[in-house]
Amino acid sequence: MEPAVPPQASLLLVDDHAGNLVTLQAILAPLGHELVTALSGEEALGHLLRKNFALILLDVQMAGMNGFELAAIIKRHVPIIFMTAVGKDAAHVFRGYSEGAVDYLVKPFDPDILRAKVSVFVDLHIKEQTIKAQEHILREHQREVLERENEVRYRRLLDAMPQCIWATDATGHVDYWNRAGLEYCGLRPEEVSEDSFWEQLHPEDRAAAREDWERDKRGHIPLERPIRIRNAATGEYRWHLARAVPERDEGGAITGWIATATDIDDQKRAEQTLEATIALRDDFLSVASHELRTPLTSLKLEAANLLRRARRGDLTDDRLVTRLERIDAQAARMHRLINELLDVSRIVAGRLELSLEEVDLVQVVGEVVLQFKEEAARVGCTLSIAMPSEAVGHWDRSRLEQVVTNLITNAIKYGGGKPIAIEVVEHGDRIRLVVCDHGVGIPPEDQDRIFDRFERAAPTRNYSGIGLGLWIVKQIIDALGGTVTVDSIPDRGSAFTVELPRWNGAALTRPPAADLDHPRFPELARGAARSP
Ligand code: ADP
Numbered sequence: 001m002e003p004a005v006p007p008q009a010s011l012l013l014v015d016d017h018a019g020n021l022v023t024l025q026a027i028l029a030p031l032g033h034e035l036v037t038a039l040s041g042e043e044a045l046g047h048l049l050r051k052n053f054a055l056i057l058l059d060v061q062m063a064g065m066n067g068f069e070l071a072a073i074i075k076r077h078v079p080i081i082f083m084t085a086v087g088k089d090a091a092h093v094f095r096g097y098s099e100g101a102v103d104y105l106v107k108p109f110d111p112d113i114l115r116a117k118v119s120v121f122v123d124l125h126i127k128e129q130t131i132k133a134q135e136h137i138l139r140e141h142q143r144e145v146l147e148r149e150n151e152v153r154y155r156r157l158l159d160a161m162p163q164c165i166w167a168t169d170a171t172g173h174v175d176y177w178n179r180a181g182l183e184y185c186g187l188r189p190e191e192v193s194e195d196s197f198w199e200q201l202h203p204e205d206r207a208a209a210r211e212d213w214e215r216d217k218r219g220h221i222p223l224e225r226p227i228r229i230r231n232a233a234t235g236e237y238r239w240h241l242a243r244a245v246p247e248r249d250e251g252g253a254i255t256g257w258i259a260t261a262t263d264i265d266d267q268k269r270a271e272q273t274l275e276a277t278i279a280l281r282d283d284f285l286s287v288a289s290h291e292l293r294t295p296l297t298s299l300k301l302e303a304a305n306l307l308r309r310a311r312r313g314d315l316t317d318d319r320l321v322t323r324l325e326r327i328d329a330q331a332a333r334m335h336r337l338i339n340e341l342l343d344v345s346r347i348v349a350g351r352l353e354l355s356l357e358e359v360d361l362v363q364v365v366g367e368v369v370l371q372f373k374e375e376a377a378r379v380g381c382t383l384s385i386a387m388p389s390e391a392v393g394h395w396d397r398s399r400l401e402q403v404v405t406n407l408i409t410n411a412i413k414y415g416g417g418k419p420i421a422i423e424v425v426e427h428g429d430r431i432r433l434v435v436c437d438h439g440v441g442i443p444p445e446d447q448d449r450i451f452d453r454f455e456r457a458a459p460t461r462n463y464s465g466i467g468l469g470l471w472i473v474k475q476i477i478d479a480l481g482g483t484v485t486v487d488s489i490p491d492r493g494s495a496f497t498v499e500l501p502r503w504n505g506a507a508l509t510r511p512p513a514a515d516l517d518h519p520r521f522p523e524l525a526r527g528a529a530r531s532p
Helices: 018-031 041-050 067-074 090-098 111-160 179-185 194-199 203-218 265-312 317-348 361-378 397-414 469-479 513-517 523-530
Strands: 010-014 034-038 055-059 080-084 101-106 164-169 174-177 223-230 237-248 254-263 356-360 383-386 392-396 420-427 430-436 483-489 493-501
Touching: 010 018, 010 041, 018 034, 018 111, 034 041, 041 067, 055 067, 055 111, 067 080, 080 111, 101 111, 111 179, 164 179, 174 179, 174 194, 179 223, 194 203, 203 223, 203 237, 223 254, 237 265, 265 317, 317 397, 317 469, 356 361, 356 397, 361 383, 361 392, 361 397, 361 420, 361 430, 392 397, 392 493, 397 420, 397 430, 397 469, 397 493, 469 483, 469 493
Parallel strands: 010 034, 010 055, 055 080, 080 101, 383 420
Antiparallel strands: 164 174, 164 254, 223 237, 237 254, 356 392, 420 430, 430 493, 483 493
């Protein structure tokens, strides 16, 4: 065991007689403390400013500043033993105590008594210092424990937060990520580095985000910008709002940065969808108004023309019929367009109501073909039909008419004046309708999207339309539990195929079998169906 080193203290000896100081030093040296001497009050003050003393031995009678005056300046911060010559009166002694003396010694001293007294005060001082040091150590320890506890608590708090949080030092070097950040980026704590952060950003965002960060870091400005961060679990980049704020010490100097990234992907996507929807709506409005204006203009012209001729009285019956037919055709076109628009709002609002009944698809096709026979003939198309005598199912008649109408009018519109073949085939519980033309066809990459809203594949300047017909067809067929598909080769033609279950879904009850056999189809439809 190491020998215990006795604790050392410093004593200040003040006397204007050097000889007295030498005597004092000789008496006190055996105690082993540091002895500092001063020959005047002023010199003593200089030492007191620089050093912490356990005790002052102070001569009362000194030239210049005497002992009492020096004691008054020291103001009881250090214990003082006054030393005085023999024969001084009691008043003198009393003044010494009132100026802060802890003891009073009369010269010449008994060396043992002097050492004993000095030892008492020095021991006291050393104990006091030891207690202070221990208190300091205890306080430091408590502070460290508290700091550690706080750190653990804050880390737990940060780890419990759903946002990605990371911290950097003053230079911007990343030295901490919270659990959410590590998990989101698929990193282990030891992989955390500044580069590990930038690598998680979308390549398109990296340079700009880094530029902003460097600029704001230099300018000590908090940063706020959207960035895309890669999700390790899915591999997708999600939009986050990144914010970095400086951490400052008490003097205001920046000691680091704390950054958070809040997932705003859903919000961002909603905004993008909204923007796309608004753009689509604007496009649609201009196309729709143009499409409505075209038939309306011809309708107005025809009506004005008719009126002028009627007023002049030069209208023969023949001409009247032709002109009224044109007016009727334009009005029908407008009617169809407006119905399509109304259907969109109904379908989007989820109000496509089906009124199901027993319907013969053969009859429906026959009626529609009859209706469009002349229009087809005008553009040089022939309509041929191959159908069984009937194809009965449980469907919505007017919606089915709409489907057939849309497919046939498209075949006429995009059919390039070539023959159009319509076929109805029964196979078991399903009925198939095929409308096949030999016109412009549809490029393979467009064949899916033409069933979406407002999607068109043909050049708009050559073909009128608003891109809703096939979407409506698909909505109706979906609602009836069927499918609609297209096979097409550009410049060779298209075949649209609708497959419908005769009896759709659990909600619909199959009508009694007897009903199926009941002949109830007007001759007109059959006749038309056979020879369009
Ligand atoms: P619209 O005819 O008003 O544009 P549709 O929804 O009926 O709207 O059709 C969407 C697009 O599909 C059309 O613009 C056209 O490009 C293409 N299309 C539809 N039917 C045919 C067809 N029979 N032949 C070639 N292209 C077609």
